[in-house]
Amino acid sequence: MIASPATASPRRCLVRPLLARIDLNAAVFRLDFEWPGQAPGAGQFFMIKVQRGALFLPRPVSVYRWDGASRRLSFLVLKKGRGTAELGQLEAGEAAALTGPLGNRxxxxxxxxxxxxxxxxxxxxxxxxxxxxxxxxxxxxxxxxxxxxxxxxxxxxxxxxxxxxxxxxxxxxxxxxxxxxxxxxxxxxxxxxxxxxxxxxxxxxxxxxxxxxxxxxxxxxxxxxxxxxxxxxxxxxxxxxxxxxxxxxxxxxxxxxxxxxx
Ligand code: FES
CATH class of the missing domain: 3.40.50.80 (Nucleotide-binding domain of ferredoxin-NADP reductase (FNR) module)
Structure with a gap:
């Protein structure tokens, strides 16, 4: 038998400005946002879409860090297609639509x-x-x-x-x-x-x-x-x-x- 998610988080879709993008190497970068919605649990993910982006669909990205005190939500992203490449071009202050938290924990x-x-x-x-x-x-x-x-x-x-x-x-x-x-x-x-x-x-x-x-x-x-x-x-x-x-x-x-x- 497969356990199903024990908890369904109230998800929200919010447009948030990027706080910071930190390039960790040529292919991996970190995106930080301030997130006023439901605190994510470890294992959950968000759908992220660059507001000015050319692509129609958002990209699923797992939560990397969550600081409940500052409400700083961090994602680690690997560039491997057009969607993640678009995320990698986000600059601080630019808007992205975040939907989440999604999935089980x-x-x-x-x-x-x-x-x-x-x-x-x-x-x-x-x-x-x-x-x-x-x-x-x-x-x-x-x-x-x-x-x-x-x-x-x-x-x-x-x-x-x-x-x-x-x-x-x-x-x-x-x-x-x-x-x-x-x-x-x-x-x-x-x-x-x-x-x-x-x-x-x-x-x-x-x-x-x-x-x-x-x-x-x-x-x-x-x-x-x-x-x-x-x-x-x-x-x-x-x-x-x-x-x-x-x-x-x-x-x-x-x-x-x-x-x-x-
Ligand atoms: S992405 Fe649509 S059902 Fe999972």
Whole structure:
């Protein structure tokens, strides 16, 4: 059976001026907005559209950081198409339409005995690949510590500022060996005995993590990326096949038990 979102957040669509764009490398940038609406939970996402943009459809982007005190909402974006390239040209003060928060949360799946990042004194593992580190950063902030982090990149690293502080143990891998261990991160993670594993990244990485968790008998939850048009469950454009039938990544996810998908 697939757990459905435990909480439906009151979503809003608001036009907000960009507070800041910070380029982290040639392909990855951070966007910060002030968000007066519902506080997002870790794992949720927003649909973002540049007001002056040429593209009709907004782009789904996971929450990277949320500071409730200042109401600063941050996103990490990888340039990989026209929509994200448009987001990458936003300048401070320019307007974007933000719709959210959308989707379910990591916390919807956690057992009652899970506190901080541990259950019964045993730490959870967070496994992120590339831009998939974004929703895990939000989760790390929400947990506040008590977890181990495994982060994989093609080259170098990015998006680890808060996670470096909060993770009890941090293992980084890069495919070209420019940072951390050389190789793919699923091969370096220790899954045995974990109360749970949360993963986000490219599909082959998620599949590998899911297989290793299954072999270790550890519950695994994955955050899925998919092409989206409406972002609110209406168009069925983001449907994935699960063991429980077709599900919409935007409205039934983006977080699913790995066993339902792989
Ligand atoms: S994007 Fe329309 S149903 Fe998910």
């Amino acid at each position: 990591w916390g919807d799946f956690f057992p009652p005995e899970f506190r901080g990042g541990t259950a019964g004194g045993v730490k959870a593992a967070l496994v992120g690949g590339g831009i998939g580190i974004a929703p895990l950063s939000a989760l790390g902030d929400e947990l506040g510590g008590g977890f181990d982090l495994y982060a994989g990149f093609r080259s170098g690293s990015f998006g680890l500022e808060s996670l470096r502080e909060k993770a009890d143990a941090l293992v980084i891998a890069s495919e070209d060996g420019t940072e951390g261990c050389r190789g793919r991160i699923p091969d370096f993670a220790d899954y045995r005995g974990r109360p749970l594993v949360c993963a986000c990244g490219p599909l082959p990485m998620l599949r590998a993590v899911a297989e290793k968790c299954r072999a270790a008998g550890v519950p695994c939850y994955v955050s899925m990326e998919n092409l989206m048009a409406c972002g609110v469950g209406a168009c069925l454009g983001c449907t994935v096949q699960t063991t429980g039938g077709n599900r919409r990544v935007c409205a039934d996810g983006p977080i699913f038990p790995a066993e339902a998908l792989f």
